[in-house]
Amino acid sequence: MMEGRKRIVHHHDEMGDIKKGPWKAEEDEVLINHVKKYGPRDWSSIRSKGLLQRTGKSCRLRWVNKLRPNLKNGVKFSAEEERTVIDLQAQFGNKWAKIATYLHGRTDNDVKNFWSSRQKRLKRILQSSTPSSSKSHKNSKEAPKLSSSTEEESSNIDDSETMIKMMPNLLSYEESPLQLDESKSSFSFPEIPQLQLDFPLESHDIISRIGDPSFDDVFANSSDFGSSFFAHERSCQIGGKVESLDAVTLDSFIDDFPPIETFDHIEPLPSPSEWS
């Protein structure tokens, strides 16, 4: 596979005292405090003030992907979310940030990771099931051969679509299209800004750890990012459930699906141990 070189960087990197690698809880706390005071901006000032030895980019990324309130961290994509991503990817291509805009509590990184996992899985299955390479049985050692980027994007999509029609439950680890637990729409309007705020679902562990009960408070002091945005978001969700947008495509998608049992052997269900 691609385990070529192990780049042992992490922890810190002597060049310029820039710290890299996993974030510590204390660093998170510093970052969160900065956002509380100044809002989610001026990322590079965090370093210039000596608060953290992280680059502005790194700080922003950490906030956007992990520390922001109302992220669905550690929660698997629901079947509806999966279908949303698949459908929107077909519409927009790999515009992960744009797609994430339609999914509350999901970041572009989440969407990107979801998609690339899915692509790998589909590719692998394609390889082990295509007549030419299947060799009678799933010897699965079939060198996954990740196409290095530049490969045909459109044909990737086509492959995926084909696979979807052939093997619908590849779409999801968790459930059949029949049990859509989330009947409440998770769509929002396409033009809303990057940050996605949702109803309180589960308080983020980091936030709750440092004893910050009020998410609104996080933004209270940031002018262009404050409660008006919250209000806008909520009204969009409460008042304007956007159901029409993808309903047709998704429905026709689902309607095309053969019985899911057909491919049950391919897609293992997640072990309950994973649910924590």
Add this chain to the structure above:
DNA sequence: AAATGACGCAACCGCCAACTC
């Protein structure tokens, strides 16, 4: 029981558009 592979995910990188001075 150990080795290998698959998977999920956090975080990095480079590119470049938007912004600032």
Add this chain to the structure above:
DNA sequence: CGAGTTGGCGGTTGCGTCATT
């Protein structure tokens, strides 16, 4: 207006963990 800086984005990587052989 132009050069420099910031930060948004997509692609990629490396690692930990779980599953399979």
